[in-house]
Amino acid sequence: MxxxxxxxxxxxxxxxxxxxxxxxxxxxxxxxxxxxxxxxxxxxxxxxxxxxxxxxxxxSLQRFFTLYPQPFLDLLKSVNNPVEAIRQYYYVMTEPNGKFSEFGCYFSNTIFQADDSEFKEAAAKNLTTIADAFDDALLRAKNAGIIHPTIPAELWKTYLLNLWTGLNTTKSIVKDQSVLRATIDFSLKVFE
Amino acid sequence: MxxxxxxxxxxxxxxxxxxxxxxxxxxxxxxxxxxxxxxxxxxxxxxxxxxxxxxxxxxSLQRFFTLYPQPFLDLLKSVNNPVEAIRQYYYVMTEPNGKFSEFGCYFSNTIFQADDSEFKEAAAKNLTTIADAFDDALLRAKNAGIIHPTIPAELWKTYLLNLWTGLNTTKSIVKDQSVLRATIDFSLKVFE
DNA sequence: ACTAAATTGTATCGATTGATACATAATGAT
DNA sequence: ATCATTATGTATCAATCGATACAATTTAGT
Missing domain, CATH: 1.10.10.60 (Homeodomain-like)
Structure with a gap:
């Protein structure tokens, strides 16, 4: 060499x-x-x-996952109430001067903007991985009696995914942070 | 001339x-x-x-509104149960061979893709107009005792907006139509 | 010192972009 | 019939795109 x-x-x-x-x-x-x-x-x-x-x-898609979602998913494993952690995660989409609220979700954006279907699949896979981790944490909490979800377990992932990807667009329409957070709070009530 | x-x-x-x-x-x-x-x-x-x-x-943004949402909003005024109508509207995002499920929401896409902030505002305004019409119809139904929402009235618009914009991305991640529809159904339960 | 390997800087390629120039064709008013 | 007005078709502009060619530069092994 x-x-x-x-x-x-x-x-x-x-x-x-x-x-x-x-x-x-x-x-x-x-x-x-x-x-x-x-x-x-x-x-x-x-x-x-x-x-x-x-x-x-x-x-960059791989790196982004390592930089942002991964540390949170690691934290999620050791947290007592996953709903509270997930709420805080969703709140970053409503922060006035944050990168997520300004530029949006790296993966959701990719699903929209990229013409390459390989990128879309990779982005979708990353989002699914995050939803899976949410699912696991919530199921453990439910089994431990910490939370008492009223939403069927087979809908958890899609429901959470939809809340996240929705915020990625809704934040550009609804500018009032308190309304956005109240909507997150209300939407997550079905897990409490 | x-x-x-x-x-x-x-x-x-x-x-x-x-x-x-x-x-x-x-x-x-x-x-x-x-x-x-x-x-x-x-x-x-x-x-x-x-x-x-x-x-x-x-x-084209104006025209699109005239072509697609407007006829539905007109229908919505005369419908008995607005929740059922809204559900059907949201279902178009899950149709296997439909334009909405394939290309997505014209306005939501614009908010993402366009660099021109004027376009984003116009697209956001169109979506807000739709949400306002939903809001009106639901409020009338509530006052008439047809529906009994469990979600605070000040969150209706944002909640419905977020469900719609979320589906626009989620449909590219979750391919199972029945799961998507079940998620729509569950999400709309708060209005029934 | 010499050489092979790896990195870097500059110049440039062909393709495509949004947009325009300009001549031609068609129509109505007078 | 003439002419101003509007529409159309072809050729082309400057800018930018992703990508490459090639020589210059730097380093490790011998």
Whole structure:
């Protein structure tokens, strides 16, 4: 192994790419925008990601899951009342100056914006993984007698998924944070 | 008033443009795609819509409302149980071979895809108008003793809006029609 | 020192984008 | 019949897209 050493930090570059994709969307994030934000040249860009923009975005989907949902899902395993934790998770969509409230859900956006069906499936899988973790935590809490859901267990995942993906759009229509949070609260009552 | 007569049908052309925008999205609907689908030449295109693609899309938003939600909102005024009508409206998002289930909600998609904030506002306004009509119909039914909602009246609009916009994404993740419909049914129970 | 391997910077490719120029064709008013 | 007015068709513009070519630069092994 010989050759010139890499100047840039691969992880930092990928994180920077996420910010560009997240704020601009896949299509509108040009390879020049990405290259500039990542702080690397065109040659390095296509050397590191031979599949170009597509490969970079596919990797950003994985990275995003590791950065944001994963820590929460780990926390969820050790939490007493999962409904409270999930509520706080959903609240981030209503925060006035947060990235989620501003740019939306990385995965939900991908399902809309990307033309590549491979991306849609990957994004859908990530969201399903999150819903599965919610499902597990809620089931444990129910079995432990901590919560007493009034919603059929076979609908939990879809119901929670729909609440989340809905907020991703609704936040752009309903600007009143208190109304959004009250709607989250009311919707989650069926799990308490 | 003199001059050559218009060959194409303006209304038909606008309807054709809607189909292109709806299926491809605003950005990916090129002016050439639109021109071809509308059956008109470039000169006619920019003569009829001096604002180009933007003006055409803005007009398509109005037209879409007239074509799809408006007839339902008119029906809703004379219906006995608005919850049943709303349920059927939401069901179109779960139909296997329907345009809504395939292409999604024209307005919700616009909120996501369009970069122009004017479009987002127009789309949001259309959705709000629909939610307002739902609100009115439900309130009348409640006052008439037909329904007995368990959800606070100040949350009706946001709750219904969130159910609709959520389905627009959830349908791409959850493919099982019966689960989607069961989720709609359960979500609407709070109005019965 | 020399060489092979790996990274980087600049220039540029062909394709597509939204939009326009301009000549031609068709119609109504006078 | 003439002319202003409106519509149409073709050719093309500048800008931007993702992606590549290729030489220059840097490093490790010998």
């Amino acid at each position: 010989a050759g010139r050493q890499k100047i840039y930090d691969e992880d930092a570059a990928l994180n920077a790419a996420i910010e560009v994709f997240w704020s601009h969307g896949y299509e509108k994030a040009s390879s020049r925008d990405l290259q500039k934000a990542m702080g690397i040249g065109f040659s390095s860009f296509y050397l590191a990601y031979k599949g170009g923009k597509q490969e970079l975005f596919a990797k | 003199a001059g050559r007569q218009k060959i194409y049908d303006e209304d038909a052309a606008l309807n054709a443009a809607i189909e292109v925008f709806w299926s491809h999205g605003y950005e990916k609907a090129s002016s050439r795609d639109l021109q071809k689908a509308m059956g008109i030449g470039f000169s006619s295109f920019y003569l009829a819509y001096k604002g180009g693609k933007q003006e055409l899309f803005a007009k």
